[in-house]
Amino acid sequence: MKRVAIIGVGHTKFGKLEDKNLMDLLCDASLEAIHDSNTENEKFDSVYVGCMSAHAFNNISGIASALVDKIGIIPAAANHIKNGPASGGSAIIAGFQSIASGLSDLTLVVGAEKMTHISTPGYITSNVATLTHPEAERIHGISLPGMAGLLARTYLKKYNAKLSWLSDIAIKNHDNGALNSLAHFQRSIKNFMESAIKKGKGTWDNVHEFLEDDDRNPIIADPLRLFHICPISDGAAALVLCDAKKAKNYCDRPILISGIGQATDTHIVYEREDITTLRALKICSQKAYQMAGLKPSDIDVAELHDAFEILEAVESEDIGFFAKGEGAKAAHEGLTQIDGQIPINPSGGLKARGHPLGATGVAQVVELFWQLRGEAEKRQVQDAEKGITCNFGGFGNNIISVIVEKM
C-alpha cells in the first residue's frame, strides 16, 4: 500500500454564508487547497466530494461532476460520497484508497454543506432523521437530538456525571472558537452572557448560571440545552492528497495520513449492549492506531465530533484518552483544553467552528494539518506532532478516524 500525504488544504469561513451557494463553497475550498498545494498546473486524477444532502437542501445532484468542470480539472474522475454527517470522513477514505492503490497520483477531497438558507429548521431535522431506522426509530418520532438527549441522560446517571460538565465542554469549545477566524461562532459563552446582561436580559454570577437559565439557554432535548448542541452552518473544507514519496515535490512540509479506519455499529441504537459506548469508534480508531503503529497516549491533539457535547465526552473515552465514564469529568477538570493533557477541538469543534455536515470530517483534518505545521495561530497546541479525528455518522452507526503525523 502506498503511503498517502496531505500537501495542501482549503477551508472556507463556516457560518451563515448568505452570498454563497453549495457549488461556490465547494469551489472556494477546492481552489484554496489546489493553490495551497502548488498544484494549479498539475493533472488531478480524481475528486471525492463528501456532502450529505445536496439534493434535499440545494436541489442539485451530480455535484462532483459539476465541480471538476467548474474548477477546470476535467477529465478527473469525480464521485460524491454520502455517509450522513460523516460524509467528509468517507470522502477522505475514498481519496486515501485512490492514492494508496496507485489508481490516482493526485486527488482532491472536499466536503461541504449549505444549510442556513433553509427557513424551517424542522426540514433539516427531519432530513437528518432519515438516518435513523425507519420502523424501529423514526416512526416513533425520534430525531438525532432526541437520541443525544437519551444518551446524555443515561451517561450522567450511569457514571454519576454532571450536566454542568457537558457545559464545560461547550465553554471550552466556544473559548477555542473565539481564537479561530474561520469559526461560525468566534465568541466565548462568557461573551454571550455579557452581551445578554448589557441588553438587560438578566444578570448571572457566572457562565454556568447563565447556561442554566431557561430563557437564555432553553432545553432542546432534555437534559440538553441549546448550548449543548452544535449550530446549523454553511461551509466547505478540502485536502489535496498524493503519494507520500512525491509529497515534497509539491510542498516543504507535507503531513502524512499514517492511519485511517472506518467501522459500523447496529442501525437501531437500542440494540447496542451499552448505548454509552461507541463500539464503531473503538473499532475504527483501533484500526487507525494499528495502521499508524501508535497508541492513544501518543496523540498530541484531537478533533472529535461534538454535534452534541455529550458526544465529545463519550468519544474521548472510546478513542482511548480516558477510562469509561471519565470523559466528561476530564473536560470539567480542564484536561482537554488547548494547554491540557490532551487538547480536544482546538478549532472550536462542531459546537463553535460549526457543523456544515459534509464539511466537518474534512475540516477536522484541515485543523490537524495546521496544528501539526504550527500554523494554528492563537489556538496552537504546543509541539503537536500527531493528531486523530472522530467523524460520526448516523447516530454512531458509522464512524471514521484519521491519524495524521508530521513527515
Next chain:
Amino acid sequence: MKRVAIIGVGHTKFGKLEDKNLMDLLCDASLEAIHDSNTENEKFDSVYVGCMSAHAFNNISGIASALVDKIGIIPAAANHIKNGPASGGSAIIAGFQSIASGLSDLTLVVGAEKMTHISTPGYITSNVATLTHPEAERIHGISLPGMAGLLARTYLKKYNAKLSWLSDIAIKNHDNGALNSLAHFQRSIKNFMESAIKKGKGTWDNVHEFLEDDDRNPIIADPLRLFHICPISDGAAALVLCDAKKAKNYCDRPILISGIGQATDTHIVYEREDITTLRALKICSQKAYQMAGLKPSDIDVAELHDAFEILEAVESEDIGFFAKGEGAKAAHEGLTQIDGQIPINPSGGLKARGHPLGATGVAQVVELFWQLRGEAEKRQVQDAEKGITCNFGGFGNNIISVIVEKM
C-alpha cells in the same frame, strides 16, 4: 496495486417489483452475492452502495450503514456512492480501490434503485434533471430525454444515419431481454406488435412499421419514441470482490477486473466540441484498455449504457468498436447481435433488462461475469473471454468503464 477479482454475484429480477422496498432489494442482491461467493462465514471489510436517489425516491438515507446491519456484517466500513445513473460503476471503482490498496481483503459492491412506486413519472424526470447544469440547462426546461433527442437529431443528420437503425438497436435489445429471466421486459418488440394486433389495435406488416405508429410508439423527445428509451425499473445487483491472489480460496472460476477507468467531461453539454462524441468514454475506456493491456478488438462482449438507444450507437464508437458515425449502421447490419462481430447488451441492456439507476453499472458487470463463466443461458455469447462496460452518468459528463477477463 493488488489485482482484484470478482468471486460471486447477485442480481434481483428487474422490473416493477411491488412487494420490495429499496432496502429489500439491496439485501436480496447482497445476500445472493455473499452466498454465490461462499463468503457467508467470512469477515467483510467494506461495502460500497451505488444508488442515485434513495432520499428523494425512498425517503431514507444512510443506506450503506443500514445495509451492513441488516445483512449482518457490521463492523464493515460502509459508504454510499452517488454518481447519477453511473452510481453503480462508481461503487465498483470505490470497491476496487479498497481491495487494490490493501485496505480491504473482502468487499461487497451493490447497486440498487426503487422507482416504480412513484406515481408521477415527472417527479423522476425532474429529479434526474438535477444532474444538468442549473443555469445553462435546467432553467430552460431541458431534461435528459430532451438532450438525448437533440443528440439523436444531430447524429442522424451528421452521419446520414436513419432513425430505423436506432429502432434496430431496440429490437435487438428486446430480443436479448426475451432470453433473460431477470429482465424487466422479457418480450421481443415483435411480441408487443402481435399482442397489439390481437387486441385489435391495428395491423402492421413488420416491426419497423409498428415502431413508426404514433399511437403504439409515441414520440417522447423528437425524434425519439417510447421504444427508443429505457423504462423506469426497480432492481439491485451485487458483486463480491477480493484480492485476486486469494480468489480461488472462495470459488473455482473467479473473474478478474483487469482494467477500470473513469473520466469526466464538461457539465454543460453545448460546451463540448462535438456533442456526438463522448470524450469521457474515450478517455475512461482508454484507461481501462491500458490497464488491462488490451485493445477494442480483443473484447468479446460489451454491456453499454443504452438509457436511450442513440447512446448505444455513439458508445459503440467511442469505446472503440466502430469508426465515428458507424455505430448505428453496424447495429442495423447485425454486427452487435449475440452472434455478431461484437455482441452488445446480450442482457437486453437498459432498454429491456431495465434501468434501476444505481443498479445498472453493477448489473452490467454481473452480466459479463455470467457471460465469461458460460452461465448466460440462452443469451450466451460463444467463447466470451473478455468483456467491457460503459456506465454513463449525467449526460455523458461522468463515465466509467470496467474490463473483466477470465483468470
